Amino acid sequence: MLLQSLLTQRIILVFILQIWPIFYCSYFAYKLLKRAKNRATYTLSSFFIFISLTYFLTTFSIFFFNTPLAYLFYIVGIYFFVFGHSFFVIFSWVLVKLDDKTPTWKFHLIVTFYGIFSTFVLWIGYYFDGIKYDTSTSWIPTYSLSFLIFSWVSLVIFLLIPQIFYSLKLLKIFEGAKLRRRINMFIITVFLELSVVFALFLYNTWVANEIFRFFFIFIVPETSTIAAFLIYKSFGKELD
Numbered sequence: 001m002l003l004q005s006l007l008t009q010r011i012i013l014v015f016i017l018q019i020w021p022i023f024y025c026s027y028f029a030y031k032l033l034k035r036a037k038n039r040a041t042y043t044l045s046s047f048f049i050f051i052s053l054t055y056f057l058t059t060f061s062i063f064f065f066n067t068p069l070a071y072l073f074y075i076v077g078i079y080f081f082v083f084g085h086s087f088f089v090i091f092s093w094v095l096v097k098l099d100d101k102t103p104t105w106k107f108h109l110i111v112t113f114y115g116i117f118s119t120f121v122l123w124i125g126y127y128f129d130g131i132k133y134d135t136s137t138s139w140i141p142t143y144s145l146s147f148l149i150f151s152w153v154s155l156v157i158f159l160l161i162p163q164i165f166y167s168l169k170l171l172k173i174f175e176g177a178k179l180r181r182r183i184n185m186f187i188i189t190v191f192l193e194l195s196v197v198f199a200l201f202l203y204n205t206w207v208a209n210e211i212f213r214f215f216f217i218f219i220v221p222e223t224s225t226i227a228a229f230l231i232y233k234s235f236g237k238e239l240d
Contacts, residue, residue: 050084086114092166
């Protein structure tokens, strides 16, 4: 009965917090691709597409509890979550290189690199028991401390530092330009969204701290929604 009660609570919580992002991320991706089809819109829309897939798979996973599919859907969803956020760095690189006519192969190489980088979620999460999601955790995703530390270090090195680097370059390139306001909005909201990524990994690790988890549920989803909207608004049109 206790497991059933916890599972019911989790289903309700998942529906409240994770269904809405599927719709608004899909909508933002659609609007971006409808307005223009170029490297910039493909890159930025990829973020929204992968985040939408993340919420879809992690939500879908709960309906397959007591089967191996639950863990598979969840861990693949988290892979898309990390990979999706790497498109901030890729998009910033695209903006920096707008006037350089960078070869397509370089763009594909960067995307491939981040696709491979994001697999740390799969091989550490699964093979090193970094992510547990089964009856022993009452079907609540639980990350190990070592997985949290490795994830944070990897995210700092491969996402946060490159994003800081390209953000500084963007501020220098677009100094005094009409796009400066959009650049500022984009940079601020990207770092806001990246803070959500770090907080989510901590949330799934610090499962015993009910106070932190309470504040996370009431603050982070709203923060993520606002950040996604402002990211879309900052470069929703006229990207070239």
